[in-house]
Amino acid sequence: MAELAGLEDPKARAVNEKHGDDHGVNLSKLRALAKRLKTQQELARQLWETNDTAARLLALLICRPKAFERNELDAMLRQARTPKVHAWLVNYVVKKNRHCEDLRLAWFDDPDPVVASAGWALTTDRVVKKPDGLDLAGLLDVIEAEMKDAPDQLQWAMNECLGQIGIEHPEYRARAVEIGERLEVLKDYPTPPNCTSPFVPLWIAEMVRREDAK
Known part of the structure; x- marks a missing residue:
């Protein structure tokens, strides 16, 4: 969370907020962080529970899509109220899940x-x-x-x-x-x-x- 906070960019936040997203992390830097962390399902779950948009985006990049149960994905979608988190959850996780x-x-x-x-x-x-x-x-x-x-x-x-x-x-x-x-x-x-x-x-x-x- 501290590392994510360090990636915060006011200019990026201003652009993102125009599209309804409440975070200021450059997505290229976020993807680089995810690449370093690699797949970590438990960490992904913990990041999701923070309710922080940048943390949730990172969670969706390092999670194991096939590891989620149906009810878990349903709950996550109902919690995903910003457009980017919503889109990434559907495209990166739900589409790859058996449910x-x-x-x-x-x-x-x-x-x-x-x-x-x-x-x-x-x-x-x-x-x-x-x-x-x-x-x-x-x-x-x-x-x-x-x-x-x-x-x-x-x-x-x-x-x-x-x-x-x-x-x-x-x-x-x-x-x-x-x-x-x-x-x-x-x-x-x-x-x-x-x-x-x-x-x-x-x-x-x-x-x-x-x-x-x-």
């Missing part, structure tokens, strides 16, 4: 929108990598009905799912684009030059163009 599909189903319809956003993120991963068994048309129905008024984090996750359905599954592409055009979610999102807009019609068009150009 991933069970948790995806449990979180998808959770009344807590932050928890539900994790269910949608895991669903998007399946849309891309393992779509067999998913009701893609049904997902589009839910997105069409609920995305416009969803809280920010859940809306972002739904929007990502919509985009990936359109990119990865040509038979649903026209409908995905139509939903995006009508709902106009993230249409005015500030996008830096040379970056792809998260507005689904533009995003799908750009990704399909790149694929066709190969």
Whole structure:
């Protein structure tokens, strides 16, 4: 904890706080520290219990993803209230755990929108990598009905799912684009030059163009 405190950078904190993250540790330095510590499951659990964001990010880098039980991951997700901790927990730990599909189903319809956003993120991963068994048309129905008024984090996750359905599954592409055009979610999102807009019609068009150009 003392070493993490020593890595605190006010400029990094100011940038992170704009994205809802309450820590000031440069992530490259955090990853270097994790590389030095290597995998330490018990230390990871102790770091998580501090409730400190930087410590929790470090915990997620040095933990053993397959060692967590289902209820433990469920509790951790409900404690992960900052975007970076939430995203790393889902991407670095839950996706590698044997309970991933069970948790995806449990979180998808959770009344807590932050928890539900994790269910949608895991669903998007399946849309891309393992779509067999998913009701893609049904997902589009839910997105069409609920995305416009969803809280920010859940809306972002739904929007990502919509985009990936359109990119990865040509038979649903026209409908995905139509939903995006009508709902106009993230249409005015500030996008830096040379970056792809998260507005689904533009995003799908750009990704399909790149694929066709190969």
